[in-house]
Amino acid sequence: MNGESFACALQSGIHRVIGEQEALNRINVFPVADGDTGTNLTLSLGAVLGLLTKPGPKHLGSMLAKVADALLDGARGNSGAIVAQFFQGLSDSAGDTSQFSTRSFSLAVNLGDEYAHDALADPKEGTILSVIAVFAHSLHVQTSKDDVQEFGALLETAVADANKALARTQEQLDVLRKAGVVDAGAKGFVAMLEGMTDFVVEGLITEKPDLAELDHGAQVVEAVGKTSSLNFRYCTECIVTGDYIDRRKLRESLADLGDSLVLAGTKRKAKIHIHVNSPEKVFNLARQYGHVSGEKTDDMQRQQHSTREVRNQFTVITDSAADISDDDMEHLDIHMVPVRIQFGDRGYLDKVSITTEEFFEELARNPTHPTTSQPSPGDFRRQFQFLASHFPDVISINLMPSVSGTFQAARSAAERTNASGKIHIIDSRNASLGQGLLAVFAAECAHAGLDTNSALAAIDDMIPLTHTFALVKDLRYAVRGGRVPAWVKTLADLLRITPVLRIRPDGRLWAGGVLFGRDRRIARFARFLVRRMAKNTRLRIGIGHALCQEDAIQLEQTLKDSLPNIVSSFVTSLGAGIGAHGGPGTLAVAVQDYPDEPRRT
Numbered sequence: 001m002n003g004e005s006f007a008c009a010l011q012s013g014i015h016r017v018i019g020e021q022e023a024l025n026r027i028n029v030f031p032v033a034d035g036d037t038g039t040n041l042t043l044s045l046g047a048v049l050g051l052l053t054k055p056g057p058k059h060l061g062s063m064l065a066k067v068a069d070a071l072l073d074g075a076r077g078n079s080g081a082i083v084a085q086f087f088q089g090l091s092d093s094a095g096d097t098s099q100f101s102t103r104s105f106s107l108a109v110n111l112g113d114e115y116a117h118d119a120l121a122d123p124k125e126g127t128i129l130s131v132i133a134v135f136a137h138s139l140h141v142q143t144s145k146d147d148v149q150e151f152g153a154l155l156e157t158a159v160a161d162a163n164k165a166l167a168r169t170q171e172q173l174d175v176l177r178k179a180g181v182v183d184a185g186a187k188g189f190v191a192m193l194e195g196m197t198d199f200v201v202e203g204l205i206t207e208k209p210d211l212a213e214l215d216h217g218a219q220v221v222e223a224v225g226k227t228s229s230l231n232f233r234y235c236t237e238c239i240v241t242g243d244y245i246d247r248r249k250l251r252e253s254l255a256d257l258g259d260s261l262v263l264a265g266t267k268r269k270a271k272i273h274i275h276v277n278s279p280e281k282v283f284n285l286a287r288q289y290g291h292v293s294g295e296k297t298d299d300m301q302r303q304q305h306s307t308r309e310v311r312n313q314f315t316v317i318t319d320s321a322a323d324i325s326d327d328d329m330e331h332l333d334i335h336m337v338p339v340r341i342q343f344g345d346r347g348y349l350d351k352v353s354i355t356t357e358e359f360f361e362e363l364a365r366n367p368t369h370p371t372t373s374q375p376s377p378g379d380f381r382r383q384f385q386f387l388a389s390h391f392p393d394v395i396s397i398n399l400m401p402s403v404s405g406t407f408q409a410a411r412s413a414a415e416r417t418n419a420s421g422k423i424h425i426i427d428s429r430n431a432s433l434g435q436g437l438l439a440v441f442a443a444e445c446a447h448a449g450l451d452t453n454s455a456l457a458a459i460d461d462m463i464p465l466t467h468t469f470a471l472v473k474d475l476r477y478a479v480r481g482g483r484v485p486a487w488v489k490t491l492a493d494l495l496r497i498t499p500v501l502r503i504r505p506d507g508r509l510w511a512g513g514v515l516f517g518r519d520r521r522i523a524r525f526a527r528f529l530v531r532r533m534a535k536n537t538r539l540r541i542g543i544g545h546a547l548c549q550e551d552a553i554q555l556e557q558t559l560k561d562s563l564p565n566i567v568s569s570f571v572t573s574l575g576a577g578i579g580a581h582g583g584p585g586t587l588a589v590a591v592q593d594y595p596d597e598p599r600r601t
Helices: 003-019 021-026 037-046 049-053 060-074 077-094 102-118 128-144 151-172 174-179 184-202 247-255 279-287 300-308 326-331 356-365 377-388 406-416 432-447 452-465 476-480 486-495 521-530 549-562 576-582
Strands: 234-241 259-265 269-276 291-299 314-319 335-337 340-343 346-349 371-373 393-398 422-427 466-471 497-503 509-516 539-545 566-573 587-593
Touching: 003 021, 003 037, 003 049, 003 060, 003 184, 021 037, 021 184, 037 060, 037 077, 037 184, 037 377, 049 060, 060 077, 060 269, 077 102, 077 128, 077 184, 077 259, 077 269, 102 128, 102 151, 128 151, 128 184, 151 174, 151 184, 234 259, 234 279, 247 259, 247 269, 247 279, 269 279, 279 291, 291 300, 291 346, 291 377, 314 377, 314 432, 326 432, 326 566, 335 377, 356 576, 371 576, 377 393, 377 406, 377 422, 393 406, 393 432, 393 452, 406 422, 422 452, 432 452, 432 466, 432 539, 432 587, 452 466, 452 587, 466 521, 476 486, 476 576, 486 497, 497 521, 509 521, 521 549, 521 587, 539 549, 549 566, 549 587
Parallel strands: 314 335, 314 393, 393 422, 539 566
Antiparallel strands: 234 269, 234 291, 259 269, 340 346, 340 371, 466 497, 466 587, 497 509, 539 587
């Protein structure tokens, strides 16, 4: 089997996995019943499709080295990391060879099996590891007899043995036996093997499925198993690169932080996968061993609840530029893609690996002004892929395009998402609390039972009725970030004025006015807002603060005393989106002309 044949076989296998991703998600109960194994394997293996289909000659050894590296970069979840390490073993075994014999292929798979087992701190029987081991052993037994020269017969026998091992996983782990399913990761690995074998035997590449053409009305699947309490909430991953990574010491150090640890890769590049409650501890530890990149974390608790308890027709996701109260995030099942924050050479995931309080404390003491960057299309795609495999529709409420490329990143990711659900990308024409109120409204529509089209129309009507204001106490942070010239701060200080920023109806940020004098700023800001709020309709307000909670509470009470038509309000911390340029002391207010509760149409 030369490089061309192996590339076609693997392409066929990956297509088979993509076609089964929703079935794999449905039976995912181990190690956590968060319903994402199919999505993770699809994203992990899908990362190498471009290499396999690229025109030109394919040298087996060189191609496998590139495949192993791409899988390491793209690996998602427990099974994805294990598969990446399996292919690292294949690559190391193949070396510079240009083709596999049945014997050398068997040796490569057995080294891949060894690598996969070594990647786990606590390997368990009844998982993908069990199936890999049986597949490798079957190849070894057959080729050691030296009477198997034909790849088709070799693979058919080994895959049959792997299927038997897959069936046994149901009896090897209690959680699988109780749910009446086989291990999802193991089943995904067998699907890959079956697709590869189909090509070797029949010479045909399994066609890549177009999941978007499936019947959306029938695609919401009932996940097996039940929601269970989690010892660790966040599935956390990152890549470490260095001259020499002591993987044994790194693994031992990581083991104290959580469970489901997989450490894949080499001495120069390692992929960490672990379930923890504090993702930042993982990233901090990883930095001791090399340069850290590709930080990623998924909220397994929210995933588990959304996919196993929520039966809405659509689900809602936003980016972390939106400021939303923790209570609304939890009880409305709103998903979030974190913005990336950089303080010099130190990176964070907004509201995940750094809290809003920690962000403003760092902003105040760090001479290096932070930069914020929109989530990459890959960040969005990972979550879109997962949600669209569980819901017929996904509504993404995104930051206004005039200040960030977040909206475009979300739209690009939606176009590349290969799942049966449909992704709807919404320009909120807003930011911070205004964007947050729109995401909350969208989630309320879902919980009220509205169909997707009715909800989209309601959200479109609500966008121009949602307004955001911000009072910046100190312009030095806007000057540091390059948003305001230094002379503007000098003039404002000289005249003792405080600027009020406002987001225009077209989604652009502009100077909405000024407050003269620096005393009684809360009362002055309240009067400024009251003059601009509707008096004859129900209002919902959200107030955000940057380390000035008492000011925010005072502002909330003053507004409620002045406007009896405010029917609901909340106070929360501001995120980095607006806080990086406003700094500590910033107050923001979003006002929404709120109709009756969303009703089913």
